[in-house]
Amino acid sequence: xxxxxxxxxxxxxxxxxxxxxxxxxxxxxxxxxxxxxxxxxxxxxxxxxxxxxxxxxxxxxxxxxxxxxxxxxxxxxxxxxxxxxxxxxxxxxxxxxxxxxxxxxxxxxxxxxxxxxxxxxxxxxxxxxxxxxxxxxxxxxxxxxxxxxxxxxxxxxxxxxxxxxxxxxxxxxxxxxxxxxxxxxxxxxxxxxxxxxxxxxxxxxxxxxxxxxxxxxxxxxxxxxxxxxxxxxxxxxxxxxxxxxxxxxxxxxxxxxxxxxxxxxxxxxxxxxxxxxxxxxxxxxxxxxxxxxxxxxxxxxxxxxxxxxxxxxxxxxxxxxxxxxxxxxxxxxxxxxxxxxxxxxxxxxxxxxxxxxxxxxxxxxxxxxxxxxxxxxxxxxxxxxxxxxxxxxxxxxxxxxxxxxxxxxxxxxxxxxxxxx
Numbered sequence: 001x002x003x004x005x006x007x008x009x010x011x012x013x014x015x016x017x018x019x020x021x022x023x024x025x026x027x028x029x030x031x032x033x034x035x036x037x038x039x040x041x042x043x044x045x046x047x048x049x050x051x052x053x054x055x056x057x058x059x060x061x062x063x064x065x066x067x068x069x070x071x072x073x074x075x076x077x078x079x080x081x082x083x084x085x086x087x088x089x090x091x092x093x094x095x096x097x098x099x100x101x102x103x104x105x106x107x108x109x110x111x112x113x114x115x116x117x118x119x120x121x122x123x124x125x126x127x128x129x130x131x132x133x134x135x136x137x138x139x140x141x142x143x144x145x146x147x148x149x150x151x152x153x154x155x156x157x158x159x160x161x162x163x164x165x166x167x168x169x170x171x172x173x174x175x176x177x178x179x180x181x182x183x184x185x186x187x188x189x190x191x192x193x194x195x196x197x198x199x200x201x202x203x204x205x206x207x208x209x210x211x212x213x214x215x216x217x218x219x220x221x222x223x224x225x226x227x228x229x230x231x232x233x234x235x236x237x238x239x240x241x242x243x244x245x246x247x248x249x250x251x252x253x254x255x256x257x258x259x260x261x262x263x264x265x266x267x268x269x270x271x272x273x274x275x276x277x278x279x280x281x282x283x284x285x286x287x288x289x290x291x292x293x294x295x296x297x298x299x300x301x302x303x304x305x306x307x308x309x310x311x312x313x314x315x316x317x318x319x320x321x322x323x324x325x326x327x328x329x330x331x332x333x334x335x336x337x338x339x340x341x342x343x344x345x346x347x348x349x350x351x352x353x354x355x356x357x358x359x360x361x362x363x364x365x366x367x368x369x370x371x372x373x374x375x376x377x378x379x380x381x382x383x384x385x386x387x388x389x390x391x392x393x394x395x396x397x398x399x400x401x402x403x404x405x406x407x408x409x410x411x412x413x414x415x416x417x418x419x420x421x
């Protein structure tokens with residue numbers, strides 16, 4: 001290769017390099033011009049004292065991708081409502097391809113197009129969220145939506161819109177309203193039933209007790225000297241049955257009366273128990289009963305119902321005592337009581353009524369609070385099986401609970417749980 005050929009090769013190489021540098025310079029100048037004009041964002045990073053320029057032209061793509069994947073409708077419109085852009089989500093809501101929506105007016109998809117003017121006017125005063133009903137492509141279906149408008153000026157001449165479909169939310173709200181109406185109807189029906197039941201019980205009480213009183217009265221007028229032994233026994237059985245029926249009617253009225261919520265005041269339970277002891281003085285004395293009363297709290301309750309509650313529990317403890325051992329009844333508050341329901345926000349106080357009576361078998365414990373449920377025959381122990389059912393009803397009226405622990409021949413312990421603030 002001679003010198004001339006060598007020079008020609010070098011010249012061609014230099015020309016190629018110059019052309020490449022011109023292309024790079026042109027590309028760089030284009031990026032700089034774009035940055036200056038605001039068409040492309042850029043980031044300048046200092047690397048070992050050398051400024052390096054990074055174009056952020058991919059940022060717009062990322063943003064658009066986010067909008068397209070958005071779980072809500074997104075649009076941009078001009079101030080007169082012309083749709084400049086909409087994402088796929090809104091086109092699916094409207095049932096129209098996005099390319100057919102762009103270039104049309106947003107209010108064409110409102111059920112009431114006149115609402116658009118009100119939206120734009122409200123935007124001037126900072127009110128940018130509304131509920132609007134949109135219509136779909138076939139105009140036969142509509143869907144409620146939450147629409148939020150953002151004025152993009154002065155950066156961009158236009159308004160940004162985000163649309164949230166409220167169809168499922170409205171369905172849930174309607175279902176909730178429907179359930180609430182049904183619940184109110186059931187409550188009203190229950191109140192009517194309770195009212196009718198109370199009225200029925202009092203009518204039955206009045207209509208039954210009057211002839212029962214007459215039977216007892218005329219039974220007492222019969223001179224037993226004119227009766228045979230068999231007749232006298234029959235009359236005695238009849239009188240006993242009438243008195244038991246009369247007692248049953250009274251207990252039914254008591255049970256019915258405790259379905260109502262009475263006004264609650266602050267009650268000193270020690271005073272209540274003292275009054276009950278006076279009422280039951282005869283049976284307490286006959287059985288030589290000892291009643292030990294410990295520390296008891298003040299609670300908000302119905303005085304009448306508390307008196308009935310402790311009267312039933314104390315009289316039961318005396319009634320179901322052992323024949324050879326005098327009854328001992330202990331009534332006290334359990335200290336440091338903690339509810340077994342860990343997620344229960346309401347706090348409770350626990351009061352125990354403990355006796356040394358005949359007790360019960362464990363398989364009978366879930367029966368004793370049921371009305372008319374008896375564990376013994378009438379010849380063994382008197383009563384109609386209503387007393388403990390009344391106790392349960394009273395505790396329910398006070399948003400509390402009653403439970404029992406017992407062992408046969410070892411006595412019973414009744415637990416009262418009263419809610420406290």
